[in-house]
Amino acid sequence: MLKVHRDICGYCGCCVSVCPEGALELIDAYLCIEKNCTSCGVCAKVCPLGALEVADEK
Amino acid sequence: MKNKYDVLVIGGGPAGAIAAKTAVEKGLSACIVEKRPAIGAPVRCAEGIGKEALHEFIEPNPRWISAEMTGAAIVAPDGFLMKLESKFAGNKVGYILDRKFFDRELVWRAAEAGADVAVKSRASAPIMENGCVKGAKIESCGQITKVSAGVVIAADGVESKFSRWCGIDTTVPVREIMSSVQYLMADIDIDAHTTVFYLGNEIAPEGYLWIFPKGERCANVGIGISGKKSGEGHRAKDYLDRFVKKTFPQGKAIECIAGGVSVCQPLDCTVADGLIIAGDAARVVDPLTGGGIYNGMYTGRLAAEVASECIEKCDVSKTALMKYDKTWRASKMGKAIERNYHIKEYLIRQPDTKLNEIIHSVSKLNLSDFTTLSLIKEIIRVNPKLMLELGTLAASIR
Numbered sequence A: 001m002l003k004v005h006r007d008i009c010g011y012c013g014c015c016v017s018v019c020p021e022g023a024l025e026l027i028d029a030y031l032c033i034e035k036n037c038t039s040c041g042v043c044a045k046v047c048p049l050g051a052l053e054v055a056d057e058k
Numbered sequence B: 001m002k003n004k005y006d007v008l009v010i011g012g013g014p015a016g017a018i019a020a021k022t023a024v025e026k027g028l029s030a031c032i033v034e035k036r037p038a039i040g041a042p043v044r045c046a047e048g049i050g051k052e053a054l055h056e057f058i059e060p061n062p063r064w065i066s067a068e069m070t071g072a073a074i075v076a077p078d079g080f081l082m083k084l085e086s087k088f089a090g091n092k093v094g095y096i097l098d099r100k101f102f103d104r105e106l107v108w109r110a111a112e113a114g115a116d117v118a119v120k121s122r123a124s125a126p127i128m129e130n131g132c133v134k135g136a137k138i139e140s141c142g143q144i145t146k147v148s149a150g151v152v153i154a155a156d157g158v159e160s161k162f163s164r165w166c167g168i169d170t171t172v173p174v175r176e177i178m179s180s181v182q183y184l185m186a187d188i189d190i191d192a193h194t195t196v197f198y199l200g201n202e203i204a205p206e207g208y209l210w211i212f213p214k215g216e217r218c219a220n221v222g223i224g225i226s227g228k229k230s231g232e233g234h235r236a237k238d239y240l241d242r243f244v245k246k247t248f249p250q251g252k253a254i255e256c257i258a259g260g261v262s263v264c265q266p267l268d269c270t271v272a273d274g275l276i277i278a279g280d281a282a283r284v285v286d287p288l289t290g291g292g293i294y295n296g297m298y299t300g301r302l303a304a305e306v307a308s309e310c311i312e313k314c315d316v317s318k319t320a321l322m323k324y325d326k327t328w329r330a331s332k333m334g335k336a337i338e339r340n341y342h343i344k345e346y347l348i349r350q351p352d353t354k355l356n357e358i359i360h361s362v363s364k365l366n367l368s369d370f371t372t373l374s375l376i377k378e379i380i381r382v383n384p385k386l387m388l389e390l391g392t393l394a395a396s397i398r
């Protein structure tokens, strides 16, 4: 599952532009993950600050 | 905000502001919706723009010009510095803007001309009828308003979600997103009138690091690296922190911003029935420099001009709006994007040793006009071998 570390996120939209599913949406300073996220990790890779993490599902 | 406009503009950046202003000047009704609570903030930009490019749209005003540039420098991976100067010594060649105020000025001018503006108002879905875009649902402060429009201009920046909702794939390939971070640094030793670009795989893989002066001892110090090269422990921020620690150990960061810049080819098609896509949303950033302020304003203006013609003729079909797509592709801007895309593709494949070789070939260049094209021409002039390596691309540079 994809997790946003809100204390790190700079709400810049870089991740939004690369998501193949269009599953990210920035609502002002708040990054939302929609249900169609496949946890592919592309967004986590490109984030300039390292605010995204694909965490193991438990 | 009303329920109906001739032109609905999504996004209050340079592309959206110029689009709305142009639309109302053509006698149309127009509204800009911007999801952020303030136009221009936070800044997502190094704020550099060429002198001619700015003058085409607006006369410079000290209220939103941070600094005037008279030259530039490129630093090779091994530290060798190539100076770029204007043939006319001391001449202004560009500006570093203060985009918090610049973007506001552009939107303010659109409003003065008669456009409506709504901040903290996010387009959350298109209104579609028989495959044609007819407006958008706007969410503002917990309220949803349906706004219908003759033409929607999507100027929603790097995120470019609106066009995606309309069925157009705007995804930027991972290797072609510049993952970026920038500090506004105070109390640093710099040349206050020279922009500096650092190249090299150690310093900024498949991208570059920049110092854009904002005043005597203050500058935007930032970096963009390819998304492909980014990952845990080697992100844009890691590279920038390393550089800053070494170069400006006493400097203070008074602002930290992040961003993404697309350096891919533009969208295959930048119009649809009832929809025009402008600025970063259309992926029209210069792929070599990452500059998109001018391209945003240019496409914003053209989008509104074509929208106005089509609304007058009561035909906003994709076929009619294609005039926009064709015109920008054939323009100087469109050709520069095409050429610079291929030059970028060539450059990112070169090892540091090759970059060193190219930059070492000359320590100082006097450019007749301060553009990437004349820089490239000069570099080829002193490195005639490059002409062969560039192959078919060479023809477009002459």
Ligand SMILES: Cc1cc2nc3c(=O)[nH]c(=O)nc-3n(C[C@H](O)[C@H](O)[C@H](O)COP(=O)(O)OP(=O)(O)OC[C@H]3O[C@@H](n4cnc5c(N)ncnc54)[C@H](O)[C@@H]3O)c2cc1C
Pocket: B010, B011, B012, B013, B014, B015, B016, B033, B034, B035, B036, B040, B044, B045, B046, B047, B048, B049, B121, B122, B123, B124, B155, B156, B157, B158, B159, B160, B161, B162, B180, B181, B182, B222, B258, B259, B260, B261, B278, B279, B280, B281, B285, B290, B291, B292, B293, B294, B296
């Ligand atoms: C780190 C960095 C450095 C850069 N440096 C330079 C430089 O030195 N020179 C240069 O020329 N260019 C530079 N650029 C590029 C430049 O910032 C952009 O090309 C330019 O801002 C594009 O303008 P725009 O109007 O297309 O988009 P933006 O300025 O991004 O505006 C888009 C607006 O749309 C809004 N929006 C998005 N979605 C919605 C929605 N659903 N509803 C309502 N509003 C929405 C956003 O909040 C935003 O305000 C840089 C970019 C970055 C990230």
Ligand code: SF4
Pocket: A004, A008, A009, A010, A011, A012, A013, A014, A015, A016, A031, A046, A047, A048, A049, A050, A051, A052, B258, B259
């Ligand atoms: S790329 Fe990173 S910093 Fe930027 S919005 Fe996405 S999670 Fe936040």
Ligand code: SF4
Pocket: A002, A018, A019, A020, A021, A022, A023, A024, A033, A036, A037, A038, A039, A040, A041, A042, A043, A044
């Ligand atoms: S993990 Fe993949 S699908 Fe999910 S938001 Fe990130 S890029 Fe999109």
